[in-house]
Amino acid sequence: MPTLTFIEHNGTEHKVKGDVGQSVMQAATFASLPGITADCGGACSCATCHTYIDDAWVSKLQAAEGMENDMLEYAFERRDNSRLSCQLIISEEMDGMVLHLPSSQF
Amino acid sequence: MTLASVVIVGAGQAGFQVAASLRQEGFEGSISLIGDEPGLPYQRPPLSKAYLLGKIQETNLLFRPSDFFTANRIDLQHDQVTAIDRQNHRVVLASGAALKYDHLVLATGAHNRPLPVPGADLPQVFGIKTKADADALAPLVRSARNVVVVGAGFIGLEFAAVAAALGAKVHVLELGERPMARAVSREMSELFRQAHENWGVRFDFRQGLSSIDSDNGKVVAVQTNDGRSLPADLVVFGIGVIPNAQLATEAGLEIENGIKVDANLLTSDPKISALGDVASFPCLHNGEQHTRLESVQNAVDQARAVAARLMCKSAPYSALPWFWTDQGDLKLQIAGLSSGYDSTVILGDAAEQKMSVLCFRNDRLVAVESCNRMGDHMAARKILTRAPKLTAAEAAAVGFDLKAWEAENRD
Numbered sequence A: 001m002p003t004l005t006f007i008e009h010n011g012t013e014h015k016v017k018g019d020v021g022q023s024v025m026q027a028a029t030f031a032s033l034p035g036i037t038a039d040c041g042g043a044c045s046c047a048t049c050h051t052y053i054d055d056a057w058v059s060k061l062q063a064a065e066g067m068e069n070d071m072l073e074y075a076f077e078r079r080d081n082s083r084l085s086c087q088l089i090i091s092e093e094m095d096g097m098v099l100h101l102p103s104s105q106f
Numbered sequence B: 001m002t003l004a005s006v007v008i009v010g011a012g013q014a015g016f017q018v019a020a021s022l023r024q025e026g027f028e029g030s031i032s033l034i035g036d037e038p039g040l041p042y043q044r045p046p047l048s049k050a051y052l053l054g055k056i057q058e059t060n061l062l063f064r065p066s067d068f069f070t071a072n073r074i075d076l077q078h079d080q081v082t083a084i085d086r087q088n089h090r091v092v093l094a095s096g097a098a099l100k101y102d103h104l105v106l107a108t109g110a111h112n113r114p115l116p117v118p119g120a121d122l123p124q125v126f127g128i129k130t131k132a133d134a135d136a137l138a139p140l141v142r143s144a145r146n147v148v149v150v151g152a153g154f155i156g157l158e159f160a161a162v163a164a165a166l167g168a169k170v171h172v173l174e175l176g177e178r179p180m181a182r183a184v185s186r187e188m189s190e191l192f193r194q195a196h197e198n199w200g201v202r203f204d205f206r207q208g209l210s211s212i213d214s215d216n217g218k219v220v221a222v223q224t225n226d227g228r229s230l231p232a233d234l235v236v237f238g239i240g241v242i243p244n245a246q247l248a249t250e251a252g253l254e255i256e257n258g259i260k261v262d263a264n265l266l267t268s269d270p271k272i273s274a275l276g277d278v279a280s281f282p283c284l285h286n287g288e289q290h291t292r293l294e295s296v297q298n299a300v301d302q303a304r305a306v307a308a309r310l311m312c313k314s315a316p317y318s319a320l321p322w323f324w325t326d327q328g329d330l331k332l333q334i335a336g337l338s339s340g341y342d343s344t345v346i347l348g349d350a351a352e353q354k355m356s357v358l359c360f361r362n363d364r365l366v367a368v369e370s371c372n373r374m375g376d377h378m379a380a381r382k383i384l385t386r387a388p389k390l391t392a393a394e395a396a397a398v399g400f401d402l403k404a405w406e407a408e409n410r411d
């Protein structure tokens, strides 16, 4: 079970265990993480599961592409390391990954 | 006014969200969430798409794991509410028990309109509403060779795309003259008709069925209204839904195409709220006409509004309706409600399957339908919640870009 660390905008850290094959969004909502509303349930249709991948991890993931990239254009305060967490599927290699949360999803 | 107990009937998208939002807002009373489906509350959209295709598993449908309900003191009961006793503020359950409420929330959803033809009760004839439906359907769609889909609405077409992708010959019968006719513009219907035809789906418009034939208890053919026999080993229908308003009707609550609620989502009894697929509410984005919407957005936003009101943070419900459907590699997103639109402006290119249709009523933008143009959809959601400014003439100008216009016209 890979463990992910989410850091809220105010600096609060949350360690969340996820299952391989589950989306990062679902791991976060299953842990009732504040700040990920995920209104569409992972259909890449709402952009309320926005996260920033920590600098140390950015190079290990692909950048957002296609539909995700288009949706992100309208996420609140998009940055180069923005990803929609419903489109990130947890793998063993993600153990220890750090993600930051935006100040708002809207 | 602090409430001691909230009872929620229906543990679907809306009922679950009311319970979760109440706790998030700091509600400390008791919450009973009563659902008549087995298992933990789950989301329905993947049932006719990713889940049916086997792309996601059962646990990926769940909103929360079981320990969430314990930790948040949400008493999830697998039971059916059979009556509302308004005088004594309690509901009666099929198990015989009764539950007192300070406030009652009706989130009972809707059921599929049944197919009114002989043969509709055969085991290879399906509507898709529940996980149980999808689980029973999944192996059949993999072995089916000839599939007949009745109704070219969202769910029928999502299923048609899945069945075609899994290798079946798919024939869609639709009484109307184009796909998704009640929900989208002619231009968008046409894009989807062509896409489905490219995937091998055949359409028969202005066509219904008179019966489903079987041999040894198995579906073998569908008889069309004009007397043709279509080979079929599987029939899936999506011809609309009927709100689950019976409890409310029997309890004497006001009904009008579902349970009628006011701008605060309260029924004609101030101790009872209703929301989601079952509720007809005065919709700000539809000229305040009573409107019943079947969408995740509607269930979730109304649930948040009900929870906020129960925590005395009341504000009339005003969220912008939005919706999506995934068919094959096409994502259709709709922002706003296009009912009664009188002109359109097209952005993008139907041939490339990237197109947005801007729908105007009296030169006022009321809805934007986008196929594989997420940026337009998200821009539209912002534009439609502000004071109206964009005119059809402006949008029709050569080189008009909705996203750029949105960025230039922020408050």
Ligand SMILES: Cc1cc2nc3c(=O)[nH]c(=O)nc-3n(C[C@H](O)[C@H](O)[C@H](O)COP(=O)(O)OP(=O)(O)OC[C@H]3O[C@@H](n4cnc5c(N)ncnc54)[C@H](O)[C@@H]3O)c2cc1C
Pocket: B009, B010, B011, B012, B013, B014, B015, B034, B035, B036, B037, B043, B044, B045, B046, B047, B048, B079, B080, B081, B082, B107, B108, B109, B110, B128, B129, B130, B155, B244, B247, B275, B276, B277, B278, B293, B294, B295, B296, B297, B299, B322, B323, B324, B325, B326
């Ligand atoms: C196959 C499918 C695909 C969909 N795809 C999309 C999509 O892509 N995008 C989108 O926006 N929307 C989609 N929707 C619509 C969306 O899922 C619904 O609008 C949403 O689930 C409505 O939530 P609800 O809580 O009002 O009703 P439901 O989620 O239907 O929940 C109602 C629950 O109440 C239970 N119930 C009813 N009566 C009682 C009783 N007396 N006692 C106890 N329990 C009771 C029902 O069994 C049910 O479990 C789809 C729906 C389906 C069926």
Ligand code: FES
Pocket: A025, A038, A039, A040, A041, A042, A043, A044, A045, A046, A047, A048, A049, A084, A085, A086, A087
């Ligand atoms: S959950 Fe909606 S886009 Fe990720």
